[in-house]
Amino acid sequence: MIDLQPVKGTRDFFPEDMRLRNWLFEIWRRTSVQAGFEEYDTCVLEHENLYIRKAGDEISKQLFSFEDKSGRRLALRPEMTPSLARLILQHNKSLSLPIKWFSIPQCFRYERMTKGRRREHFQWNADIIGQPDILAEAEILLLLISACESLGLTKKEFNIFISDRRIVNAILNQINVPNDLHSKVMVILDKRDKISSEALLDMLENLGMSEKQVGMLNDYLSNTDLKDLEKNLNDTTGVEQLNRLIDIMDAAGKSAYLKFDISIVRGLSYYTGAVFEVNSPDKKHRAICGGGRYDSLLSAFGGETVPAVGFGFGDVVALDVLRDLGRLPELPRKLDYTIIPFASEQVGIALKIAADLRMQGYVVDCNFSMKKMKKNIRHANESGAEKAILLFPEELTEDKVVIRDMILHEQKPVKITELISIAE
């Protein structure tokens, strides 16, 4: 006997699960398309070196990677952004920027599993490439908000916690932490909510910061007021940009979702500007979505600098949150018609009627089980059919079939030739 379990950390989608997944994907897709984003995709397999980065990103350590038969180092993508960067670089000359693209890639990471975290998930990604202005952030955030609203979430249930890495950069500069340490400090700061403050101190000092610097950093970070920060910083670029973003969002009527939170830095080293996470207002859950500006990713891959903003939104956490809130939709199977013959001679006519109705755009199934009436009607009911077409020998001699309305419990004989026009 083969092992019937799916590979550790991966999921099977039975039709019932698939309906839910499609429901979610359709919301993501519709929201994206409505906001003028175009869909793209790449292969789940990439060269491993696409993900090898210097700054100690955890994601590089958790690759699902292997060697192919010719010795190439390959990896299943752990995230979509590097692949997107690869596409942009590849067609750099022929793309007219800015562009707005989205994708719903399946991503993999090899790691120990905990709640809400598997080795495989789907992650809606939306990005704006080539727009240096903070308008790109605004547009991305508005897309995100409309998706959350379409999922049925309200202000009480989600906020966007936002900061700007340039604020932390300004702080680090002010306390004389060298530039080349900044992204490593960010990776550590990203853990602020998840590990003890002692462990955090240790990690920062191991990186080369003095005890005094760590203390000063902590003082700055404990300040949660944007205006105070602005007064205390020499370089106020980050604060100004963030204020402008909040103003724009305010004008768009959606600033109520935004919460400044200096502890948001994100764990990926390629972020350069605004960074944000979506979470419940009390930050109870794992963030369901995270993103930001990554103007240096493309240049890190050897191209020229291209400004970019985007986010990733995972299906596992999204559905967990909706499940906890009791907001998962009921998605029963649906059929417009089910056609029930009672003898093998009627199979041909059943298929003919089915084909005609399908040509009209209806969802039609046939029940060839040749069981008793009772079983068939019950089965029709369970399959979600609105109408059943019963092929009785007696009516068929007059070229008629019986249409039963499964909802009204009413039925009547109808000429086969009239069936299509009645169906309309």
Added chain:
RNA sequence: GCGGGCGUAGCUCAGCUGGUAGAGCGCUGGAUUGUGAUUCCAGUGGUCGAGGGUUCAAGUCCCUUCGCUCGCCCCA
């Protein structure tokens, strides 16, 4: 990486201090052969996660291993 809990029918689980497996739900068939509910009857169901050990005898005790789950550590 370290602990705790769990793994018995398709699903949810019961099975006391060792004596060769049970319920509910589901599924299949039937209760005037052309009609959805409820009810009733019957049937289908399991090498007790896997491997080894102790014993006359193991679902039950011991060891190993795999999987799920919850903490901690680690980390998106």
